[in-house]
């Protein structure tokens with residue numbers, strides 16, 4: 346790895362980490378009624394970046410809450426084009442990433458999708474069903490368009506695999522917190538810290554724990570090892586139940602607890 | 606080299622296949638691939654599977670020549686009788702292979718998806734036989750229309766979970782089985798029911814069904830002195846079809862896979878990625894997977910196994926589709942002329958033969974009768990009136 350370009354999100358994350366700040370990345374399903382207000386509220390409450398979900402018909406890595414949100418967004422008429430169009434108008438101060446399943450990318454075409462992201466002001470992409478071995482064509486297009494591709498690392502990965510995943514990761518390494526799909530859990534799985542620790546030992550790319558980080562206390566626990574957290578189902582549930590204000594309050598609460 | 610050789614190292618048949626799964630499942634797929642390669646090269650594993658296939662599943666399945674229907678259609682129709690296998694369909698061939706392999710890998714639990722319930726019943730059966738736990742995911746729509754098979758699975762000691770998301774049919778049952786596997790991968794084997802999913806499944810499941818194609822070829826030559834002119838099978842994910850085709854792919858035999866009109870992935874010829882594979886897929890202009898609609902729960906699927914996309918793309922096999930109405934007629938026709946109540950899935954193959962009969966005049970046609978119709982009788986009572 347002689348030349349590894351550091352994109353804008355990763356540069357910002359590295360700088361914040363160096364300054365002692367833990368990174369907080371809420372996930373919001375694009376196209377849900379009120380999603381843009383919720384996103385602005387999350388930014389105002391101290392989010393360091395936002396992961397915008399582009400809903401897919403068959404989200405195999407998602408549990409009931411995000412499945413429900415995806416279906417609601419699709420029923421409300423959301424498409425990748427409409428969400429990226431709306432994202433362009435957001436004008437927020439933090440980096441925006443998208444999370445979507447690979448068929449959305451494949452169907453649009455790698456170069457075209459990367460260009461669509463770039464022109465919407467998106468700086469990073471997370472594609473949870475595109476593992477390392479299949480990621481080449483997308484990563485080439487994304488690199489060329491200046492889109493950082495976040496790679497996921499899972500608790501099942503043998504030691505020899507993690508450095509290869511980390512080497513291909515841009516922006517941050519998404520350290521999957523548990524064996525399972527997205528959704529809130531009562532406790533932080535023991536796998537969460539264990540995997541983040543393994544990753545921290547082999548890479549200086551920021552390591553964020555996501556999947557199963559469900560509340561402020563769990564976020565704080567995760568941040569004892571990791572550089573930050575991605576919080577999905579807990580945020581989306583609040584958007585579904587209480588709208589943008591509930592999202593803002595929750596993110597502010599998590600921010601306060603992880604900064605303490 | 607055979608047209609049905611092993612896939613590439615990345616699990617490709619031409620440009621189809623691959624392994625598009627969450628990172629959590631990559632090591633499990635790699636481990637499964639290594640275990641399959643090892644087992645398939647091991648004479649002891651082969652012998653154990655052969656023993657189960659012959660002494661438990663009832664292989665080889667016979668070939669029946671349909672004299673009455675042949676006269677009516679003006680061709681020579683032979684049926685490969687997979688409906689006579691234990692549990693009533695071809696699905697048992699694959700399941701016995703996978704369950705043996707899962708045991709060899711030290712797994713204690715199987716998860717499976719099912720549409721018509723035939724793969725679920727076969728999985729529940731293998732789990733009972735081998736002392737494993739088993740959980741089967743089934744779309745809520747299918748739980749209703751294939752009630753008999755739900756009860757059979759429960760009798761066999763399996764848990765059956767109705768899936769209420771999405772189209773509430775086979776596609777969503779696969780999603781839910783994959784979600785289970787993501788959470789339980791250390792103890793659990795995902796016993797996938799067709800030649801679909803991430804590498805190595807399309808290849809492995811094909812190899813487990815090869816037995817039916819090999820038998821069919823030898824039986825055809827014994828009976829006809831030649832391979833048949835045409836080999837026909839229905840296509841959901843495509844496992845019974847690939848099994849049949851494997852016997853004839855390198856011969857002159859015309860290969861026909863029949864899809865339901867409401868689930869005709871191959872005709873649309875649009876590649877997409879879902880359930881771990883790149884293959885032809887019914888999808889909208891943004892890549893959202895569309896819902897299939899078929900009278901037959903086992904074919905109610907918007908995709909198709911990647912090797913079928915490959916065989917279609919190179920022109921070696923063709924994939925017409927038939928309507929529900931044609932299927933209902935074919936179902937009745939076989940019962941009345943030959944005394945065989947077929948599964949609605951397999952009736953698709955016959956429906957195409959009936960339609961194509963004028964152009965098939967005088968030819969030998971071998972059809973895979975992939976399953977028996979007991980499970981469909983209640984549904985047909987509603988359709989036809991008691």
Ligand SMILES: Cc1ncc(COP(=O)(O)O)c(C=O)c1O
Nearest residue numbers: 723799841842843844845903976
């Ligand atoms: C009798 C029968 N035939 C065919 C199928 C379709 O599967 P495949 O296309 O994999 O053979 C099913 C699936 O449930 C079935 O039960």
